[in-house]
Amino acid sequence: MANQLFATKTVADLHLDDSSGPQLKRALSATALTALGIGGIIGTGIFVLTGTAAANHAGPALALAFIIAGIGCTLAGLCYAEFAAMIPVSGSAYSYSYATLGEGVAWFIGWNLVLEYLFAVATVSVGWSGYLVSLLDQFGMHLPTALSSAPFAKGPGDFDIVRTGAIINLPAIAIVAALTYICYVGIRQTSAFNTVIVAIKVTVVLLFIFLGVSHINPANWHPFIPANEGPGKFGWSGIMAAAGVIFFAYIGFDAISTAAQETKNPQRAMPIGILSSLVICTILYVVVAIILTGMVNYRELDVSAPVALALDKYPDLHWLGLPVKLGALAGMTSVMLVMTLAQARIFLAMARDGLIWKPFGKVHPTHQTPSFGTVFTGVVAAIVGGLLPVGILGELVSIGTLMAFVTVCIGVLVLRITRPELERPFRTPAPWFTCIAGAIICGLMMVSLGIGTWARLVVWTIIGAVIYAFYGYKHSRLHGTNGSARPVSATR
Secondary structure, three states: OOHHHHHEHHHHHHHHHOOOOOOOOOEEEOOOOOHHHHHOOOOOOHHHHHHHHHHHHHHHHHHHHHHHHHHHHHHHHHHHHHHHHHOOOOOOOOHHHHOOOHHHHHEEEEEEEHHHHHHHHHHHHHHHHHHHHHHHEEEEEEEHHHHHHHHEEOOOOOOOOOEEEOEEHHHHHHHHHHHHHHOOOOOOOHHHHHHHHHHEEEHHHHHHHHHHHHHHHHHOOOOOOOOOOOOOOOHHHHHHHHHHHHHHOOOOOOHHHHHHHHHHHHHHHHHHHHHHHHHHHHHHHHHHHHHHHHHHHHHHHOOOOOHHHHHHOHHHHHHHHHHHHHHHHHHHHHHHHHHHHHHHHHHHHHHHOOOOOOHHHOOOOOOOOHHHHHHHHHHHHHHHHHHHOOHHHHHHHHHHHHHHHHHHHHHHHHHHHHHHOOOOOOOOOOOOHHHHHHHHHHHHHHOOOOOOHHHHHHHHHHHHHHHHHHHHHHOOOOOOOOOOOOOOOOOO
């Protein structure tokens, strides 16, 4: 078993496995990938998490937290770009880990990618629900709190979960169901829908920037870095904690790599889509953070709709409240769309390797999408989003994402050493610096997350280890004990 945990698949085997069996439709260009990246990135990070991160962790220094997270993402993004161009398969970090660090690490990363993508859909659905309720209130339509809020909330302690009195968050469930259907019917339809949504939300973000800059009160920036009040509570430890939380806002760029099998000329388009979407969104994030904390005192921003709160404080900007809420809804809609798409393709790759149940490897004969994985992702995300609050979900997504990024950074360096002869259409510059620095920065952001988040990660890991021990190990195509296993040229 120890040998199998460290057994790796060759790059040739990864290509062969991805090309065998039913195929997904190749319909995405570099421009479409960039739009998918922006669609996955801009959403909850700007419209929801900025408020809680500023009020509870960083204060006006929220912009610094975005810069730190952005640097970590850029370094990780360069590593993703090398892997995505060299191994253009649908498994993303899971497949990259399989080629470099072995099946055990690949399973661990694949299991954590469920935290990243599936729980991201649930997290964003909660924020989407909050903005929808606010928008309907503006038109005099009031949804009962009992049917538009989670029945559970994060308590004062790291391990405290309390009842809220609500029954279920129905809007969150409804939006997940609708987007699951769109992802089910085809990648071309998904991409076209996403492009329209991205155009809407980027326009709204630019409107907020151009109109909000004239309403900045510099007094709200003082002190720029509030005095530390405890671990993760303002000061530099607070900035790092905020960076760890808002890192969730960047996860869309790596979701691009899961669409490799549906991309035309992936060796060229993948690096362009990953890096261009990351640069565009980082600039927008930092500028919005500066303006938001300049318009409103950071201690007032601990709300589910911080941008809408900022606009409500200025009578001449009230008219912008409606477009911003629509933009927020559009932004979060595209994030959920991209994350649903990504999670189904991670399931597809893991099922083809035999590590999870075969139905996840099914491709719809007409729509050419991973049908079972898409439906499963939607059902679970709808249930979780309907029951849990954004705070608990957001931190779980962040730690799962960071774990994947650390592994990809290390994996690029490992493969440079073990397989230097492989063709690399895109090469990470200064790999010894880029890979190590990326792993360190992402690792520091992981450490900054609360002990409760780590405890939940441990529980999640134990659940995954049990599934692997009782199913994945026995059915792995590397194991070779089940009759249908195909021998692969694994190294041990």
